[in-house]
Amino acid sequence: MVNNFLYNLKLFRRRRKQQLIILSIIFIYLIFIVYRQGGDDASTSSIIDESGFKPSWWDSIVSSVKKPVKFSDIIAGNSPDNSRKDSSIEDQEATKEHEAKDDYNKQHPSEAVRLKRGYTFFNSILQVLYNxxxxxxKLDRYRTDDRIYHARYDSSAKDEQVFSEEYLSSFLQLTTQELAxxxxxxxxxxxxxxxxxxNQLYHGNGIVYVGGGQFNWLTLLSIKTLRSIGCTLxxxxxxxxxxxxxxxxxxKVLPTxxxxxxxxRNHLVSPLDKTGNNYASKFNFKGYQYKAMAILLSSFxxxxxxxxxxxxxxxxxxLFTEEPFTSKGxxxxxxxxxxxxxxxxxxxxxxxxxxxxLLPKYDESIGFYRSRPQEITGANLNDIPLHERKGAIPDPSSESGQLMISKRTHFKPLLLALYYNLYGPTHFYPLFSQGSDGEGDKETFLAATVTLRHPYYQVSKFLNALGHFQNGDFVGCGMGQYDPVEDYYTGELRKELSKITDQKVLATVKEKNNRFLTSGxxxxxxxxxxxxxxPWKLRIERKIYNSNGERIRLYGTGMKRITxxxxxxxxxxxxxxxxxxNNFKLEAFKDVNKEDLCREITQQLNYLKDTIKDLES
Known part of the structure; x- marks a missing residue:
C-alpha cells in the first residue's frame, strides 16, 4: 500500500510538472502575441510600413529588453535610446555617429504631438482640394497643331513676335462653359x-529637399557641401x-x-486610422506635386x-533674417x-x-527692374507683352531649383500652389505654359502669390549658363543663381543713386559700392x-571626357573666378x-563595384588638382 501511495504521488508530481510546463509555454506564447500586436497607443509617431509597429503595455514591464528598431523612430528623427552604450560597438566612428544622432534628437523632440495635430488639419486641406x-x-484643345515657341527673355531684342494678350490667346482654347x-x-x-x-505646427528656419530614388545621392552630395562650407541650418x-x-x-548618415x-504618408495619415477614409488616398501624388507637399509637411x-x-x-x-525675405515672404x-x-x-x-x-521693365543685362511711366495712353495693346501689364504675373518665367517661402505669411498661396500642382498636368500646366517646353511646378508658386495679392521678390540678377566649350561649341551643364540679399541691396542702391544730385556724394557712394555696381x-x-x-554615370556616359577621350572640367575654367x-x-x-x-552604402551605386567607383573618383580628382593652374582667378 505504501508503495502504491508513493508511486501515485510520484506520478502526480510528474503530471503536475508537465502541466506547469505546458501552461508556461502557453503563457509565454500569449505574452509574445500581445507584445507583437500591441494595444492602443496614444503615440502618433510616424511609421514606414503599412501595418505599423505599435508598443504594447508589455513594453513598460520588459523595458529593459531590446526591442526591434522602429522605422517610425528613424523617420521622425527619434533613434533608439542612445544613452546606453552598446558594448559590442568598438568602432570609434560608429560611436561618434550614435552620439551625433543623440545630439540631434535632443535638439528635435518627438514629433508625436505635432504629427497628431497635422493629421486632421492636412486631411481638411486635401478635402477642400479634392472637392x-x-x-x-483635360485641357488639351489648341487652335492649331502649332505650339508657342520657347522664346528666351531678351529685353533688348526687337521681337518679331510680341507675347501680347492676343497672341497668347491663340493657342490653348477653352469654351465658355469650361471657363465657367x-x-x-x-x-x-x-x-x-x-x-x-x-499654432506650433511649424517652427524655425530650415532647408528642404525632395529625395527618393536617384535623388537620394544627389541630395546627400548637396547636404555634404552645405556642411563643408559652414551651413548650420x-x-x-x-x-x-x-x-x-x-x-x-x-x-545613419543624415542624423550625423x-x-x-x-x-x-506618415505625415498625412495617422497610423491609428484603420478606416482608410482619408483624402490623401484619393490623390496619386507624383512628380512636380512633391515640392509643394514637401514644403507643406516639413516642420519648418x-x-x-x-x-x-x-x-x-x-x-x-x-537669407532668412535679412531683406528681402523678412518683408516679402x-x-x-x-x-x-x-x-x-x-x-x-x-x-x-x-x-x-x-x-x-505697366509693370516695371525687366532689364536682364544689368539685373534690374527699371521704373517707367506707368500710364499707357493711346497705345496698341498688341504691341505690349501681356506680362508687362499691371495685374499679370511679371516676366521672366521662374526657375524652381530654389525657392524661399514663409508659411506664416504665405500659407494660403502655398496651398493654392499645391492645388495648381495636384491638377497641373491636366489643367493648370497647360494654362501656364501652353504646351511649351519646361512646363511644371515652376510657375505655380508665383502665380498663386500674385493671384492672392501677397508680396513677393523676384531676384533681378539674371541666371548664368554654366558649362564648357567643346570643339568651339558651348556645352551647358548647369545654371548659376544669385544671392537675393545682395541682389536686393544692389537694387536699393541703384534707386538711391538716382536720387543723389551732389556729384561728390554720388562719386563717394559709387566708390564704396563698386563691387555691387560693377559685378552685382x-x-x-x-x-x-x-x-x-x-560619378559613375558621368563616366559611363562619357560626360567628363572630350571627343579624344581626355578628361575635362564640366564647368570650364571660370568657376573659381565666379564662386x-x-x-x-x-x-x-x-x-x-x-x-x-565613409563608405556609405546607397542605392544609386548598389550595382557598381566600389573599387572601380573609387578609382574613377580618384582619377578625376587628380585631374582637377593638376589643372588648378589653368583656372581663371
Missing part, C-alpha cells in the same frame, strides 16, 4: 482654404514613397549631419526649398524664358489685367541639372569622402 477638383476634361466651370472650382478652393496653420529630406526610403541614409528624412515655418541637384556655393543661413529666381501664361488663366482666377498701367551680387546656387553629379574657390574639385572631393572614405 474643388476641376469638373472639366474652372472659375467655379477655383473660387471654391480660394474661399475654403485656411489662411494660416495651427537644420535639413529635412522629403521621401515620397516607401520603396525609396534608404535605411542607411535616413537612419543635422538632417533627417520625412516620409510623406520658413523654408529654403532646394532641388536635389542644386548645390549652394556659399552659406545661405542669413516669398523669393523666386528667374528662368531663361518669356512667360507664356494663357489669358484664360486670369479669367479663371478673376484677375484684372490693366489696359492703362555673388553667385549663391549651382543648379547642376544636366548632367547630374553621379571664389574650385567648386568642381570640392564636389569630387565630397564624393570621395562620402563613398570611399
Amino acid at each position: 474643388g477638383r476641376p469638373e472639366v476634361k 466651370d474652372m472659375k467655379k472650382s477655383h473660387q471654391y478652393v480660394v474661399d475654403n482654404l485656411p489662411g494660416k496653420a495651427p 537644420p535639413i529635412e529630406v522629403f521621401i515620397p514613397k516607401v520603396d525609396e526610403f534608404e535605411l542607411e541614409l535616413c537612419g 549631419m543635422n538632417a533627417r528624412c520625412i516620409y510623406m 515655418e520658413n523654408v529654403l526649398l532646394l532641388d536635389s541637384d542644386n548645390i549652394p556655393v556659399h552659406v545661405p543661413d542669413n 516669398l523669393i523666386v529666381w528667374p528662368d531663361f524664358w518669356k512667360r507664356a501664361t494663357s489669358p484664360h488663366y486670369y479669367e479663371i482666377v478673376g484677375s484684372e489685367i490693366s489696359e492703362t498701367e 551680387p555673388r553667385m549663391l546656387f549651382v543648379h547642376a541639372n544636366f548632367p547630374k553629379l553621379n 571664389g574657390y574650385d567648386f568642381e574639385w570640392v564636389q569630387w572631393n565630397n564624393m570621395k569622402q562620402l563613398l570611399c572614405v
